[in-house]
Amino acid sequence: MDTMSSYQLDVGLGERSYPIFIEDGILERIGADLAKRDIASRYVVISDDYVAKLYGPTLMATLEQAGIDALLLTFPRGEASKNLQVFAELSSKLAQMGIDRKSGLIAFGGGVTGDLTGFLAASYMRGIPFVQIPTTLLSQVDSSVGGKTGVDIPEGKNLVGAFYQPKVVYIDTAVLTTLPVEEFLGGIAEVIKYGVIRDFEFYCYLERNLDAILALNPQVIQEMVHTCCRIKAEVVAEDEREADVRRILNFGHTIGHAVEAASDFSIIHGHAVAIGMVAALRLAVSSGLCKRKEAGRVATLIHSFGLPTEIPEEMDRNRIKSYIKTDKKSIGGSVFYVLPTTIGDVVITNEITDEQVDKILKK
Ligand SMILES: NC(=O)c1ccc[n+]([C@@H]2O[C@H](COP(=O)([O-])OP(=O)(O)OC[C@H]3O[C@@H](n4cnc5c(N)ncnc54)[C@H](O)[C@@H]3O)[C@@H](O)[C@H]2O)c1
Ligand SMILES: [Zn+2]
Numbered sequence: 570m571d572t573m574s575s576y577q578l579d580v581g582l583g584e585r586s587y588p589i590f591i592e593d594g595i596l597e598r599i600g601a602d603l604a605k606r607d608i609a610s611r612y613v614v615i616s617d618d619y620v621a622k623l624y625g626p627t628l629m630a631t632l633e634q635a636g637i638d639a640l641l642l643t644f645p646r647g648e649a650s651k652n653l654q655v656f657a658e659l660s661s662k663l664a665q666m667g668i669d670r671k672s673g674l675i676a677f678g679g680g681v682t683g684d685l686t687g688f689l690a691a692s693y694m695r696g697i698p699f700v701q702i703p704t705t706l707l708s709q710v711d712s713s714v715g716g717k718t719g720v721d722i723p724e725g726k727n728l729v730g731a732f733y734q735p736k737v738v739y740i741d742t743a744v745l746t747t748l749p750v751e752e753f754l755g756g757i758a759e760v761i762k763y764g765v766i767r768d769f770e771f772y773c774y775l776e777r778n779l780d781a782i783l784a785l786n787p788q789v790i791q792e793m794v795h796t797c798c799r800i801k802a803e804v805v806a807e808d809e810r811e812a813d814v815r816r817i818l819n820f821g822h823t824i825g826h827a828v829e830a831a832s833d834f835s836i837i838h839g840h841a842v843a844i845g846m847v848a849a850l851r852l853a854v855s856s857g858l859c860k861r862k863e864a865g866r867v868a869t870l871i872h873s874f875g876l877p878t879e880i881p882e883e884m885d886r887n888r889i890k891s892y893i894k895t896d897k898k899s900i901g902g903s904v905f906y907v908l909p910t911t912i913g914d915v916v917i918t919n920e921i922t923d924e925q926v927d928k929i930l931k932k
Contacts, residue, residue, distance in 0.1 A: 594743050596741040599739050604636060611673075617645065652721055709745075766914075767800050820907040851929050
């Protein structure tokens with residue numbers, strides 16, 4: 570089997586455009602490519618301690634081989650590190666290391682590392698360049714592309730941040746082999762999302778290749794990640810700051826976020842999004858926007874991957890409802906839902922009634 574194939578695409582943002590490379594095993598070869606790019610004179614790699622332990626030596630070796638001056642900084646893994654305290658500690662370390670405006674950062678890890686490092690790059694000395702090397706499926710298909718960076722504060726997730734694009738994204742699908750299956754499936758929910766919002770053909774590809782995806786077939790995984798990045802790049806190029814079309818990426822997230830929060834984050838993001846997508850499809854059916862059969866087809870695929878489709882019995886419905894209302898995407902008191910009209914197309918509406926939502930949440 571040919572596992573050496575590679576994909577390249579570009580996020581078209583005028584002079585801030587940047588390439589995305591997707592390749593099985595590219596991690597070992599990043600140095601040679603990065604050395605050719607005029608991004609920074611030296612780099613600080615920022616990574617969580619777990620990713621640093623697994624893959625730090627490989628990355629540092631390829632950088633050194635290419636003659637790139639680079640140091641590694643780590644922080645404790647997990648969402649709890651995506652905060653202003655870790656941000657401040659890393660800022661101080663950069664200053665103590667004498668990192669100046671000609672230096673660059675390399676975000677090496679999952680979405681937590683990417684969001685934190687990207688925001689650090691956006692702010693340190695009012696902005697230094699950065700590179701993304703995402704290592705979770707979620708970060709490879711979603712968070713590393715598009716330039717949303719930031720940290721959490723006690724009042725809410727991602728409330729402090731900036732739009733700041735990387736200079737290049739390197740995606741090594743081979744690192745997904747060490748990802749816990751729960752994390753992998755969380756990423757798959759976002760993958761299914763892309764098919765439903767924008768690409769019926771890709772959706773069918775996911776149905777056909779379910780077994781190959783779950784078996785981490787390198788060829789299929791690369792093609793899948795490539796398609797997701799292409800869709801995300803297209804949407805971001807059309808609407809970088811989420812004024813209109815970028816909002817379609819929130820499909821499944823209105824109820825998903827509420828379920829995630831109401832579980833006190835014991836249900837991980839992607840799994841909550843899976844539940845949220847099924848709920849949104851049911852709202853679409855009850856609004857007469859989407860055929861019941863199509864909604865059922867997506868729920869079946871989500872279930873076949875081993876993702877949840879139902880809100881847990883015991884979860885407090887009123888808590889979910891109050892989280893839906895405080896969703897930061899609700900503007901002027903009305904909650905916006907991204908609802909499919911068919912597999913591959915969606916509308917954004919604020920015309921969903923409380924009664925409809927009540928019916929969907931019913932046990
Ligand atoms: N910026 C955006 O557009 C955007 C979009 C979606 C999500 N996000 C953010 O992304 C974050 C979630 O990202 P995540 O799910 O990648 O979480 P994460 O970065 O915490 O990674 C999950 C876990 O997997 C481990 N890990 C990473 N790569 C691994 C590998 N190859 N093998 C084994 N273990 C590995 C990490 O150490 C961590 O414990 C959230 O904070 C969310 O807000 C941002
Ligand atoms: Zn998401």
